[in-house]
Amino acid sequence: MYLLTGNNEVGPALTRRLQQLSLLLFAELPAPSASVTLQAGEAVDSAVPADHWAFLSGGQVRGIQAQQGVVEYEAGDLLGLTGGYALPDFSYVAQQPSTLNLYPVGDVLRHLHLSKQRAAQWTAYLLTHISLLQQTVTGDASNAPTTGSGFLQFAPGEVMIREGELAGEVYHVVQGHADVYRGDTKVGEVLPGELFGAMAMLCGTPRTATVIARDDVLVAAVPQDDFQSLISRHPETAVTLMENMARAINDLNDRLRQHETTTL
Structure with missing residues (x-):
């Protein structure tokens, strides 16, 4: 396609x-x-x-x-x-x-x-499909703004989302890698093909972590209305996302406990 x-x-x-x-x-x-x-x-x-x-x-x-x-x-x-x-x-x-x-x-x-793995891949497929079709209305991605909906580009070290901010979009990584921080502690990473920012969108809460580009990163920003439409058409997607977020929270808590132990 x-x-x-x-x-x-x-x-x-x-x-x-x-x-x-x-x-x-x-x-x-x-x-x-x-x-x-x-x-x-x-x-x-x-x-x-x-x-x-x-x-x-x-x-x-x-x-x-x-x-x-x-x-x-x-x-x-x-x-x-x-x-x-x-x-x-x-x-x-x-x-x-x-x-x-x-x-x-x-x-x-x-x-x-x-399987949960295949369900997660299906979620990525749907978001990639949405991102690709957005090209018909967003035009040339090289002219995309640095904020708002569409395709966004971030330089190494640039903050992509910030802990405590209100959520407006879910992001799907097309190219590049990013690191996830709680405060000054690195608690995870985001790889190509993965999405981030869904927790705040689903829960209606501020961002729970800061995400910083590790290298040149290109993401597709899926607006709230599009994301909610995806969830309504594919409710199983919400279950997959929540399971993934639960695992991420457990990993985050483990990393924070390890950090606290090493700093005592």
């Missing part, structure tokens, strides 16, 4: 991340309920039931909005993500002979939540 609009480094980075997650998530799917082959110019919509997702196993399909091509899908991509929930979606048209494997949405979701 790649965007037909925009020309910057953010889109390809997100596309690579989406491809990596797709391989992890969908490689072991069971046999599809059906397969359909479309010729160039044929519409996909009529071939895919509303309660199904389609995986493109061969060919190329274009996502169209307002009569304009927006996204190009390739083998291994998932089509109809929002349409599977009866929400607005692209129109899809085959660009060449293309084969689609069809799965009921419920069957795919059960597969994705067979």
